[in-house]
Amino acid sequence: KLSFAALMYQQTPRKIGENIQMGEVNQVYEQGEINGESPLTPIQLEFFNKNHVVPNHYNQALMLRSDEPFDIPSLKTAITEIIKHHDALRNVYDGQRQITLSTEESKLYDWYEKDYTKVQDVSKEIEYASDKLQASIDLATGPLVKVGLFHSDSGDHLLICVHHLVIDGVSWRILLEDLFSGYRQIQETSKITLPMKTASYKEWANALTQYAK
Template structure:
């Protein structure tokens, strides 16, 4: 979404009836203006908004369907595009570049999950050439984000009965196969960086010539890496990671962090709206509390609800936006940070009984009730619930979209795990 200049907050629609696949459309302020000097392409992708005359919706190319319960299920793409590290990529373009190489007889490119369960590119080829040489050749014609993280040589491509490549039968790549011949760090900073990369990227050993992005890195993991580096007393300009994606190349640009620390005292009081927040309240939606995002975490060995509450309270103190409330005063909605007080958030604990199918129904019903209980005027905008089952505990974290987005979740969950373990 960021790559096509959308707003952070938007409405997602599938105009088809429940159970019938349709194309996802996005409505919201801040949409891209269109394709420059290509009015026909603009008309194809930016269609009139049937709910608000004069405004436009964007056809995403994603196939989805509603369930009877109002859940939106992602089915895939209309085309062969995938989203890697925030970039929309047409897989056939990579396949075409591989087939341009004389040594490649056949090629197919698909997506796989890396060690942190993020999508990454993998290419399967029939060739006599070394895969590292193929990767170097692709670097001359494709941007880094389109170069497959793994190129796997096969004797033949598995085929389905109707003559298409059987993607499910392709072998899983060796997640650590992208590492170059190991070379140990040469000083304390390189040693620190190797340790941070191993942790962030989920690999067992990183050498100073390993490529950050070929090991499954992306811009969000880069932010996490830079944050941990800063905590250790060093700093790096994030854009340099894209220019110098190995530790050996990056080392000359790492500097000692300034010893001055920013004021970390709690923020309180009224804050002006961002444009997209203003748009949200101008729409006057009937179910404003349901503009939330949620995750469900599983803990097979159980959770201590007292610690969960303590951790969430500390996160709400540290991340001031999580204490936002939106009361109506003198006929207008205002945005205000709640004061730090006892019992900032309560954790509901529910014992879930019965057969597995019954447990699933109970959890879905209770999860909807938790999300519906968010009060914008009174807060908190963070709603947790622990579901105890025979398979362990499940922690639901529902947070209103006014104060969190897809990028924030990674930081929030990393902080949550670190505090809980401590």
């Protein structure tokens, strides 16, 4: 570990390195399901206070393509387990109340599948379906995760759409790594083991609130 004072006042990498104290990390995080209400973080408060014209449509989406058809049962299982594992993906919003639903309460995600093989202007059809799927997010009822699978003559196109309140650029890297790993595990062993949980979003939001005070 490294103290804040050492980081600020030691002016060279060597001196900073000399002040690093090696030791075991004893922090243990809850590995079970996290649900219930948690405070909004500052960036989430900014989102609500900006009065977006279409707040439900403020999402981030990623389109993946595979030359080979996806194994749909394995894909659905991997997505389900990831949303159970990453609790904030089950969030809904009652005004400015942030509530993480239990896995029993949450629908987890919406699935949309369409076959566009032998369709002439497939890109236009996929774009139309993607826009429709992204516009269907409802912050109050959820789910905030929408998945679209579009079959075409050039392969399968997988759209993953998540509201920006519960995901950002850093989160995408973690989510995709877990998705690819989980999908492969299910195909190889019929079960999935995801990495240990670190601090939950609820813990993070509470910590930020206390720090701000």
